[in-house]
Amino acid sequence: MEHITLLIGIVIITALVFDFTNGFHDTANAMATTISTGALRPKTAVAMSAVLNLVGAFLSVEVAKTISGGIIDEGSGIQPEVIFAGLVGAIVWNLLTWLAGLPSSSSHALFGGLIGATLVSVGMDGVNGDAVVMKVLIPAVAAPLVAGVAALVATRLTYRIARDRDPRDTAKGYRAGQIASAALVSLAHGTNDAQKTMGVITLALVTGGVVAPASDPPMWVIVSAGVAIALGTYLGGWRIIRTMGKGLTDIQPPQGFAAQTGAATxxxxSSHLGFALSTTQVCSGSVMGSGLGRKGGVVRWSTAGRMVIAWGLTLPAAGLVAGAAALLADQGDWGVTTVAVLAVIACGAIWLASRRKPVDHTNVNDVEGAPAPSAAAVAADATAPATADAAAEPVGIVTAAVRSVAPPPTEAALAQSASDAAPQPAAPGDPSATAADPLPAQPTGAAEREARGAAPATATPATSAAAPAKATV
Known part of the structure; x- marks a missing residue:
């Protein structure tokens, strides 16, 4: 019994670690658009989201019941080692996608980890296939589509209502709307994602005989899960916030308001119905829908494609990692210890890799690989008058490149320019000749003969004109 108690303690700690990673992995769901449009400062946004995640954890336990008694069969011989292996698979996948800046589903990482570990340790009898299809797979496909369509319609309606208003007059209202809708998403995230960890801990307590099957999560489980996800949210998953706020589309305040409202709804x-859907997929679908809803808006489909691929890989990838961990954990104490050590090493390596190009609240809105300025913008920049401030600012990449490859003028071009700039003598009898540009005096008679004798044979007309006349009239 002491061994089981210790193992359950390890599972509970690991579950809370997953909850923590879930918090900073999914902060972008609520606050990415609010931060990208400047409605809230980054630190203020994540602090508000953390508090509301904690509040939302106390509002419902329906999703927790789906995890603890729906997807995994409690009476199929599930042991705490299996739950531990499933959590390890979910944590590793969460950190890998966070490193890549991909807003993948923490929920599906958890489901995949639990299902993979259960299949390896118990077999197909340990997984409720109907529950997986009805409460995981179908919502995974339907939820982002529904949220995207809702955000698209809401965005178009928002712009239509405000089409005759000055944007400066509506800016304050949209800012307040974004803050309110972001708060609603944070509250909804707490009611959905925090409960998943509650369900896992409750499942571990049931397998260890601590609580009866089909029990609600104890209060200390609710409190600990809420605090863990709130701390993770406050840490801020800045890499994923950057991708969702700037990488999918260029969000304006009306779009941010529409996207967040649709996602929260x-x-x-789904939380009321007990559907353990992915809040990441819902919010990502809303952002893409808002991008399509604005006239002239552009969705960066390359980034969206990478996200969809990550969504499709989450369940099997987390399941494979968890299955391998379950094979080791089933070997006994040394297997559990080995899994724990390998998990710590993997998490440490991922964290060290993230330090090479850190992303935090100071550069979260800076997008790598941003599109180059248009030719019109470059031309306008080139023709703009130079000022003292312009000298202090760095030259744009395109402008610098054009200047660096521009060929220097040739000697022929310089000579032609000098020839064009020099004044040309007017021809004799040219009516355009003026007193300011008189023709050279032409000597006559003896003076002409004397001038011809004094001038060299090769003298040019300009030289002859420059020679002084020695004769007097």
Whole structure:
């Protein structure tokens, strides 16, 4: 019994670690658009989201019941080692996608980890296939589509209502709307994602005989899960915030308001029905829908494609890692210890890799690989008058490149320019000749003969004109 108690303690700690990673992995769901449009400062945004995540953890336990008694069969012989292996798979996948800046689903990482570990340790009998299809797979496909369509319609409606208003007059209202809708998403995230960890801990307590099957999560489980996800949210998953706020589309305040409102509605409805859907997929679908809803808006489909691929890989990838961990954990104490050590090493390596190009609240809105300025912008920059401030600012990449490859003028071009700039003598009898540009005096008679004798044979007309006349009239 002491061994089981110790192992359950390890599972609970690991579950709270997953909850922590879930918090900073999914902070972007609520606050990416609010931060990218400047409605809230980054630190203020994540602090508000953390508090509301904690509050949301106390609002419902329906999703926790889906995890603890729906997807995994409690009476199929599931042991705490299996849950531990499933959590390890979910944590590793969460950190890998965070490193890549991909807003993948923490929920599906957890489901994949639990399912993979259960299949390896118990077999197909340990997984409720109907529950997986009805409460995981179908919502995974339907939720982002529903949220995207809702955000698209809301965005178009928002712009239509405000089309005759000065944007400066509506800016304050949209800012307040964004803050309110972001708060609603944070609250919804707490009601959905925090409960998943509650369900896992409750499942571990059931397998260890601590609580009866089909029990609600104890209060200390609810509190600990809420605090863990709130701390992770406050840490801020800045890499994913950058991708969702700037990488998918260029979000304007009306779009941010519409996207967050649509996402919050879908998440709260699913939490009430007990659907353990991915808040990441819902919010990403809303952002893409808002990008399509604005006239002239552009969705960066290359980034969206990478996200969809990550969504498709999450369940099997987390399941494979968890299955390998379950094979080791089933060997006994040394297997569990080995899994724990390998998990710590993997997490440490991922964290060290993230330090090479750190992303935090100071550079979260800086997008790498941003598109180069248009030719019109470059031309306008080139023709703009130079000022003292312009000298202090760095030259744009395109402008610098054009200047660096521009060929120097040739000697022929310089000579032609000098020839064009020099004044040309007017021809004799040219009516355009003026007193300011008189023709040289032409000597006559003896003076002409004397001048011809004094001038060299090769003298040019300009030289002859420059020779002084020695005769007097």
């Amino acid at each position: 879908v998440i709260l409805a």
